[in-house]
Amino acid sequence: MKTFIFALFTLLLAPLASAAPEFKEGVEYTVVKETASSKPEVTEFFSYICPHCYSFQPLMxxxxxxxxxAQINKVPVPFLGRELGPILQRAYGAAVLLEVEDQLTPAIFDQIHRQKKTPGSMEEIKAIFVANGVEASAFDGVINSFALNGMVAQYDKATESFNVRGTPTIVVKGKYELNMGEIGSEERFYRVVEYLLAAD
Structure with missing residues (x-):
């Protein structure tokens, strides 16, 4: 009789076990804001100077x-690379404004991490843009523009708001920050993001 009761109890618990969440707060992710954004979005805080960010781009x-x-956002942080950090941050914003980010981000990453030729000034950044088909005058027109200054202010505000201190940092729906060290594999990374995109 006891065996039957135990078996019945096990069967009753089985649906509860299968309904347990695949990922847990405090393990694969941390709640960093009380309210999630109303739209599906994934934000990557990154730096061109960061080797982990370079390696992470194929996953993104x-x-x-x-x-x-989902809307995929990139936010360049200014705190890596010393004086170069803010320059690279502006470079990303300029690429967005000029609608060449898809070409320029791989080119900048490649020059820094594969070619080992880190640009040391805005003039050297400009040379990368020109080498990738951007008119010098177009670059000059945006690099110190009001629009770009506003974008940089928004990048800094987001970085501070989420207390970002390392890269890459991934935030889903403006509420959940991934604990990258706990995820363990590329496939689990995708599944955690999908799980959080579906969360409230």
């Missing part, structure tokens, strides 16, 4: 293909 590209309904 695959993520974009895997969750086409």
């Amino acid at each position: 590209s695959k993520l974009e293909e895997r969750v086409p309904e």
Whole structure:
């Protein structure tokens, strides 16, 4: 009789076990804001100078293909690379304004991490833009523009708001920050993001 009761109890618990969440707060992710954004979005805080960010770009590209309904945002942080940090931050914003970010981000990453030729000034950044088809006058027109200054202010505000101190930092729906060290594999990274995109 006891065996039957134990078996019945086990069967009753089985649906509860299967309904347990695949990922847990405090393990794969941390709640960093009380309210999630109303739209599906994934934000990557990054720096061109960061080797982990360079290695991470193929995963972000695959993520974009895997969750086409989500808006993928990139926020360049200024605190890596000393004086170069703010320059690279402006470089990203300029690429966005000139609508060449898809070409320039791989080019800047490649020059820094594969070619080992880190640009040391805005003039050297400009040379990368020109080498990738951007008119010098177009670059000059945006690099110190009011629009770019506003974008940089927003980048800094977001970095401070989420207390970002390392890169890459991934935030889903403006509420959940991934604990990258706990995720363990590329496939789990995608699944955690998908899970959080579906969360409240």
